[in-house]
Amino acid sequence: MNFKMEDLIPIVAKLTEKYTSKESSSVTYDTARMLMDAVIYCIHEGEHSDQYNPLNSKPFNVSKDQKDAMSAYELGYQLVLQKVMTAKELYNSFAEEFESYGNECYQDTVIKGMPSFFLYYDPKFKPQNHLLTLDYPTLNSLNSLQGIDAIYQYLQYISYEQTFMSKFPYDKIDSLLLRYHKGYKYLIMNLCSLVLRNAIACMMVHKEISALEISRDDLLVISGFITSNSKESLEDKISHLIQTLVQYGYENNSALYHYLILDVKDFTAELFHAQEFGCLNVIFGV
Amino acid sequence: MEKDFFELILQNGQKQELKKIYECNQYTQKFGVKLTEEEAVALLKSRKENLKEQERVEFGEGILSKLIMAFCDSTYIYQDNYSDTLACLQEIFYLYKNESLDELTDDELIEFMKEHFDGDCQGSLEYLEETVLESFARSVREGSRGFLGNYEEEEDEF
Numbered sequence: 328m329n330f331k332m333e334d335l336i337p338i339v340a341k342l343t344e345k346y347t348s349k350e351s352s353s354v355t356y357d358t359a360r361m362l363m364d365a366v367i368y369c370i371h372e373g374e375h376s377d378q379y380n381p382l383n384s385k386p387f388n389v390s391k392d393q394k395d396a397m398s399a400y401e402l403g404y405q406l407v408l409q410k411v412m413t414a415k416e417l418y419n420s421f422a423e424e425f426e427s428y429g430n431e432c433y434q435d436t437v438i439k440g441m442p443s444f445f446l447y448y449d450p451k452f453k454p455q456n457h458l459l460t461l462d463y464p465t466l467n468s469l470n471s472l473q474g475i476d477a478i479y480q481y482l483q484y485i486s487y488e489q490t491f492m493s494k495f496p497y498d499k500i501d502s503l504l505l506r507y508h509k510g511y512k513y514l515i516m517n518l519c520s521l522v523l524r525n526a527i528a529c530m531m532v533h534k535e536i537s538a539l540e541i542s543r544d545d546l547l548v549i550s551g552f553i554t555s556n557s558k559e560s561l562e563d564k565i566s567h568l569i570q571t572l573v574q575y576g577y578e579n580n581s582a583l584y585h586y587l588i589l590d591v592k593d594f595t596a597e598l599f600h601a602q603e604f605g606c607l608n609v610i611f612g613v
Numbered sequence: 614m615e616k617d618f619f620e621l622i623l624q625n626g627q628k629q630e631l632k633k634i635y636e637c638n639q640y641t642q643k644f645g646v647k648l649t650e651e652e653a654v655a656l657l658k659s660r661k662e663n664l665k666e667q668e669r670v671e672f673g674e675g676i677l678s679k680l681i682m683a684f685c686d687s688t689y690i691y692q693d694n695y696s697d698t699l700a701c702l703q704e705i706f707y708l709y710k711n712e713s714l715d716e717l718t719d720d721e722l723i724e725f726m727k728e729h730f731d732g733d734c735q736g737s738l739e740y741l742e743e744t745v746l747e748s749f750a751r752s753v754r755e756g757s758r759g760f761l762g763n764y765e766e767e768e769d770e771f
Contacts, residue, residue: 332618340622340672350718352676353710356619356668363618 330370334396338366346452361453366400368455368474372410373403407450407475414479415445421486426493428500432515436463437485444478464517466589487586488519494576495522499539506540506612520590521612523569527594528611530568536576546607553602562595622670630657633678641685645692648681652696659700667707676706676719683723689736701738702726705746712750725749 342362343354354362418441427434440459447458457477461469465484469477492500503525504511504518525539531552532545541549556564566588573584601607631653638647648656660675680702684690690698709722717725726741734741 332621336618336622336672343672350720351710351715352674352679352719353664353669353671353707355711355715356670358715359619359622359670 330396330399335363335366335370338397338400339363342366342452364455365452369401369403369407370396370399371403372406372454372476373399376402376406404450404454407454410475410479411445411448411450414475414482417479417482417486418445421489424493425489426497428492428497428504428518429512430463430504430514430516430518431512432463433518436461441478441482448475448478450475462515464515466517466520466586483582484586487583488517490577490580490583491519491587492522495526495537495539499537503539503612508612519587520594523587523590524594525611526572527565527568530572536572541611541613543608543613546611546613549598549611550602550607553598558595558599561598562591565591565594619665619670622672627657630675630677633674634681637678637681637685641681644686646685646690646695647692648696648699656696656700656703660703663704663707667711669707669710676723677703679719679723680706683727684730687727687731687736689731698738701742702730705738705742708742709746709750712746713753716753 339359339362342365343359346358346362347354422438422441425437427438436459440461444457444459449456455474457474459478461477461481463485465481465488467484469480472480500518500522503521507521508514522539525541526536528541528545528549529536529538532541532548534541534545552564553561569587569591570584573580573587577583597610598607601610607613634648634653634656641647656677657675660671660677664671677699680699684699684702705726706722709726710717710719713722726746729745730736730738730741734745
C-alpha cells in the first residue's frame with residue numbers, strides 16, 4: 328500500500344503535537360524526519376502484519392483495502408505495541424535459564440543489554456530505533472530489520488540457540504570452546520555454530536553426539552567425506568544430518584531446523600577451504 | 614524527496630495563518646498598531662525563509678500570532694516600526710528555539726523575550742538577540758541557572 332506524502336503529513340503533524348505536548352509550534356528537520364520515519368515504520372508494520380505470527384495471539388483482521396493512512400498507522404502502532412509485549416514474553420521465557428558459557432559478548436548482549444531495550448524503547452516516537460548494537464552474532468544477520476522487528480527476530484534466534492545447546496552437557500561445551508580458543512570468553516563469536524559443527528562431525532564419524540569431541544583420526548574420515556562430495560552435495564548431506572539431529576533430539580522443531588541450516592553454506596565453504604589448506608583441525612578444535 | 618516533504622508542510626495552513634493574523638488586528642489596534650495585508654503576507658514570507666534557514670518546520674498554527682499578542686502592547690513598538698519589529702522578533706524566536714536545543718517551550722521563550730525587550734533591552738532588538746538571549750541560551754544548554762519551566766531563580770543576573 329503506497330501512501331502519498333500528503334496523506335502522511337497530517338499524521339506526522341498529530342504525532343508532533345504529542346511529541347511537543349503542544350508546547351512548541353515548530354520542530355527541527357531532524358525531529359520531523361524522525362517522526363515521519365516513525366509513521367512509516369508503523370504503517371509498514373501494519374501492511375506486513377499477515378506475515379507476523381505472535382506467540383499466543385489471535386491473527387489480526389487486516390484489511391488489504393486500508394486506504395486511510397491514519398487507520399493504517401494506528402493499526403501498525405498497536406501491532407508494534409503487541410510485538411513489544413510478545414518479545415518481552417519471549418525474552419522472559421529463556422532469560423532465567425540462559426547460559427552464556429562464559430562468553431562475555433553473549434552475556435552482555437542478551438542479559439545486560441536486552442533489559443535496557445525494554446526499558447528505553449520508544450514505540451510511539453522512535454519505533455524504528457532498536458537502540459542496541461546486538462554485538463553477539465547470530466547465524467543470520469538481521470539485514471534491514473529495525474526497531475522491534477529486529478529485536479524480536481534476534482530474540483527468536485537466541486532462543487533457538489539456547490534450545491539447541493541446552494541438550495548438550497555444559498562441561499562438553501565448555502571443553503569444546505576451550506579447545507577451539509583459550510580466550511573464547513572474550514571473542515565475539517557464535518557459540519551455537521561451533522557446537523552444531525562438532526555435533527555434525529560426530530554424526531559423520533558415527534560417534535556419540537553429546538561428546539562433541541572428535542580425534543585426529545576422525546579428521547581423516549571427515550576429509551574423505553569432503554573429497555567424495557561436491558559443494559552442493561555436501562551442503563545437502565549436512566542439511567540432512569541437521570534434519571536428523573533435530574528430528575530425534577528436538578522433537579522435529581521446524582523453527583530450530585530452519586535456523587540451524589543457516590550455517591550450512593558457511594560450514595561447507597570452510598570445510599572445503601580447510602581441506603585445501605590442511606587445517607581441518609582448526610574448525611573442530613582438535 | 615525530503616525537500617518536497619518540508620515544502621509541503623510549509624505550504625499547508627498558509628491561508629489559515631493569514632486569517633489568524635488579521636484577527637489579531639482587532640486586538641492590537643487598541644494599542645495603535647495593526648498590519649496591512651501586504652505586511653501580513655510579507656511576514657508570512659519571511660516566516661517561510663526563517664524556518665528554512667533554521668531548518669525547522671511548523672505543522673499547524675505558526676508562532677506569529679502569539680508574537681503579535683505578546684508584543685503589541687510594548688512601549689517600544691509603534692505603527693511605523695511594527696511590521697519590521699515583528700519580522701525581527703520572528704527571526705530571533707526561531708534562532709533561539711534552535712540555540713536552546715528546544716529545551717524551552719514557545720511560551721517560555723516569548724515571555725523571556727518580551728520581559729527583556731521591554732526591560733533591560735529598552736526596545737533594542739540587537740541587544741536582545743546578541744547579548745541577553747545569547748547568554749540565556751548558553752545557560753539553558755548548560756542546564757544551569759535553575760531555569761525551571763515557568764519559574765526562574767530569584768537572583769536574576771539579567
